[in-house]
Amino acid sequence: MVHLIRVATCALNQWALDFENNLRRIKQSIHDAKKEGATLRVGPELEITGYGCLDHFLENEVYENSWDSLYSILTDESLHGIVIDVGLPLLHRNCRYNARAIILNGKILCFRPKLYLANDGNFREMRFFTPWKKPRHVEQYFLPPRIQEHQGCRQVPIGDVVLSTIDTCLAAETCEELFTPNSPHIEMGLNGVEIFTNSSGSHHSLRKLDQRIALISEATRKNGGVYLYSNQIGCDGDRLYYDGCAMIFVNGDLVGQSSQFSLNEVEVIVATVDLEEVRAARCAPSRGQQAVQSLEYQRIEVDFCLSNDDDNLLSSPTPSRPPRYHLPEEEIALGPACWLWDFLRRSRAAGFQLPLSGGIDSCATATIVYSMCRLAVDAAKEGNQQVIADMRRIAAYSTELPETAEALCNQILHTVYLGMEAQSSRETRQRAHDLAARIGAYHKDVNIDTMFHSTKDILTQATGFTPKFKVYGGSNTQNLALQNIQARSRMVLTYYFAQQMCEVRQRPGGGSLLVLGSSNVDECLRGYLTKYDCSSADINPIGSISKVDLVRFITWSVKNFDMPVLEDFIHAIPTAELEPITSDYVQSDEADMGFTYKELSKFGVLRKVNKLGPYGCFLRLLGEWSNESTPREIADKVKRFFHFYGINRHKQTVATPAYHSESYSPDDHRFDLRPFVYPPAFESWSFKKIDERVEALEKKASKTT
Template sequence: MDFQGNLDHVNPESIEQAKAAGARYRCGPELDITCGDHHHEGDTHLHAWQVLAQLLRHPSCTDIIVDVGLPVMHKDVVHNCKIIFLNGKVLLIRPKMILADDGSAGYCETRWFTPWAKVRQVEEYRLPPCITEVKGQTTVPIGDALLVTCDTCVGFEICEELYNPESPHVPQYLDGAEIISNCLGAYEEFRRPETAVNLVTSATMKSGGCYLYANQRGCDGSLGYYAGEAYIALNGTIVGRAAPYSLQEVEVVVAKVDLEIVRRHKALIRSRCTHAAKTEAYPRVKTDFWLCSDADEGGLSIPPFPTPLAIRQPTPEEQVLGGPACWLWDFLRRSGRRGLLLPLEGDIDSSLTAAIVVHMCHLVVKAVTTGDEKVLSDIRRIIGQEDYVPNEIRDLCRRLVRTLCLHGGEASTCHVALAEALAKEMGSRHTTADLSGAVRAMQSALETASQVKPDAASLQDLLSRLKMSFAFLYARVSTDEKEVKGEEEEEAKQESRDDQLLLLTSANCDLLASGDWVKFGHISGDVNLLGRFPEEVVRGALARASESFALPSLGVVLREHEMRTKKNKKIHEEGEGEEEDEEGGPDGALSLEEVALCRQLQYGEGCGPYSMFGKLCWLWGGRCGVQEIARKVKTFFRNYSNLQHKVWTATPTCYVPGTGPLQDARPIVSSPKWTWQFNAIDLVIRNKGKKEETK
């Protein structure tokens, strides 16, 4: 909802860059004038139109067709719209026709908007007074139409429409559109980063044409990360793209295209021509403007076919390191905090979080080195030093990051040493603290008040909560006032409320699903960067970070984790065969790998207890008996019921579609008995036993 910031990004930044590169059409991302969950507020609509009025008046917006995104209320219905304007006049309002409402991916557009349902139809829209004041324009067409210039025809899609089986670009290309402009606000999807490339190349290969794909970049204030994908596709190849995992707020991708190449490609696809000859016509909005140069009139400078770009998509490990690092940078610079505080446990989760922080610092140094003044201004403000220039990663980490290793007196010496070694390699300011005295004090107070001595497990949970309480207190008071330079004393006092650190916590999604964490305990912080990634990918990302970031301690942490995992697995296997108690017993115990698989079946495959049992019988039939599989399934769902109230209080985590729903909307409290479902499993086992006896 930063209207001024959004205005600056649209103009002068993106439009002036586009014009300087010779572009005659500017396509921006979805809702680039507004964003956030405020579209039911009248102020949002008012301010969006006011921003558009400033764009219409600005001299930079002349002699270039511009499309921007904002909400539009038509006949008391709110639509997500793309507005196309030229030289102070609004040419067309194109509403979104297919909304993104995939709850599992975090999209809930019907919460605010209604899709435009009138295919190939336009109506008259009455413009607000602030737009009319610009050039006296009172109305504009709104609906599903094409834009016709003096030399070509442009069609439009908005985000989800590209991903739908009946994408509008197909009939638009058939009806003569040569360019499709698509503004998007799509999160980076885990394990499927190539989706956008495949869609735009396929669209232009089958139909022939040029496709402009402009996505949002960074963190827009929500949990998701927008990868900043911007592609230009031509006849089945990518001829322009934006840089992946960049901190640059505005990047303009330009490609010079000869439309004769498009026309020839279209004409040579004979089956396409057969369908195009009988397609239903779209309404057309005409404008007296040339998108092309005079090359088609005999000019000497006709661009050849642009060089196709080889697109290398990031691996899952690169996604874990790159996306959260960029997202964290946006979160930090907008939060008003003075740096980061990371508790290190000597485990793989907190160590990978440290690697992501180092990667973020690398991106900051790289951006400043390439001349990004906005990043330089932000890092100076965060650190509080007006003349600081980050040119070395460890130095930036020292100024920006504090690390803590908290233990209760009986901590593994190895873990403390690993945390200290990693902090030294990062360059962070590190502190080790013993909280055993606090635990003893709390224990003594409890025994005095209740005459009950707590058990070891309760004391361990208490230590976990004390760690996070200590970390929050440390984050609030640890800013070094002596390092704040270039500010007046009074101004520094006024900003003292922001002189605290952003507290990072670390827990992968398999750990969260297992329930082996403490409510309001060691993963309760401001931000958790790993809560959407499985342990398998965390291990892979840690190995990659150890090689890429010159952090050899990460390799040691990984080896320690693997040794500990093998030891626990051996204990788990030796414990099998014991008698089952009423809650599942040792035979029903789940390893972290088994929890990960059950979680994938529950969220990824939509399995309840009965169907999960059937799939696991197929997957585990060679190593487990059906009784054992049933016990494991029952244990998983009993734990799930007991876990839900904890998940709702877990630290907000960087969200990536493909790793489960944004929020689990299932009941926060449910019966752990699962009587009907478990009885159905038992019936299957009894029937199987009877069949075997008959044989």
């Protein structure tokens, strides 16, 4: 006996407040689902507005515009014959809700508001929305006048409801609800719900897809059921990249998965599922004991059948398949690249300007842009009409579409090496040149000595004082000030180039370039950067990626992008090249910082992910580093880290918006909210506790020797 139905979920590249195009993509996904024979379609969270509207959700106009879009869906007869689950913000009794509208044949069956709001990390839903009152609570929603006229009634149910069709029972939970300890699908499943829909607005983080898949799989593995997960994909206007991966599970097994990284605006996944498999999985007496004790949900009767007897004669269930995971190196190659493409096309900029230093950070940024060009060229060759239209506007130097990534990169990416005669090595200058040549970037090589000396001489003219580099007898303060002149001069010149290069190259239609930054997450955490230097840019694709992961990414790219030119970057010692090179001194980043990049990553995880302060970090590292360091050495490193973190935290208040990918990002604007003026670290109570613990450990050790 079989009881087959066709169900569809999707990943949509929505853009915050882009109501018309968001609506177009929603309708396209419904049409695509219908063409595949689906009778149920699920879309992403808040898909009508785009998830990332942030404080715009406080504006009534957003809710009025959402009703305009919903009315267009209701009155479009080409969308009939399929149950539609669409996400939108909703005003009810003067409260704002993150809600879902369940629609069939132009009529609203119900609204399902979100019970548990996401309010940590990058999420601030409690700032805009009110959580629904409680599980299983239902009341009536009064429709706007024009919707009343179309609907033929004044009210529809709103609340935590389930829908009973002729042949099955389905219900919705939204994003964060899946991640809570007592998820709604548990009680829903015990109440006989067989199909669960989940609309999500989940962003990419490195190495996190397996956690999401595990949660969705477990949602139906013990309790049985069909689970449809939908997610937004792409950059919808800020630091986050929503990483798609719409999925369909049956009894814990994956039967459909869309792309995690893609330039497609609409991806629809359809699967044929057998409801008898769900019913067979629920035959255990122990489950039955819990089911009869569960609290009852209010059911909405729907005169519609998801299955089709004629289809059952010819169809068979979609077989299960293993999940598709990307290596972390692939995630870096693809996620920031897709984010950059969305940012470039939606900002209407003409391309990118990148200061290319010859070091691995700017090398990684350039390689990500090259990866973006590879994706765009491949998508255009596959007939992606949106990519083709965007590429025709961006690649304005030729009438024909670029046929290679290098050709597109030459039109989009502008690089400049901003060197100093005494500080810049021949090796870094050559590496920058060779990389630009390999990827096709439009490259310039200039020295900034004139600007540096002109700026330095202004102080001398005003005060009679001439600062010197440390290698020439200057103090640390003088040495740092002279380094900062160079660093900040490079930022000014980079923006100057960004404004003028389109005119220099006589680009048809003119335009200006977006400046790309290249500071990594570990240097931001330590504060090892100059405020308003080349870390200041329009956007930064690597600002939330660790140095360790960037090296792995470049190593992976050597083979996978056929770029042997990257080998020299991997083996080069990281250096800012802001001090003069002498016969016995070459500046080194790790020596300057007093930490290895691996150590900084560890401190980042302890501070943010494990939520440990100085004393907690010290206690944790006593166990982890005991074989390689003494308690006093560990204490010294912990104290120096928190000292530098505290005195440099102010730099994060003006940090360039960066692609979010790492769980310990110090992004001050949204993800990692902290003070930026700290009490002196070496006078803190935590440091005193560390000292007391070290003395006790040393005293104990001396007695045992």
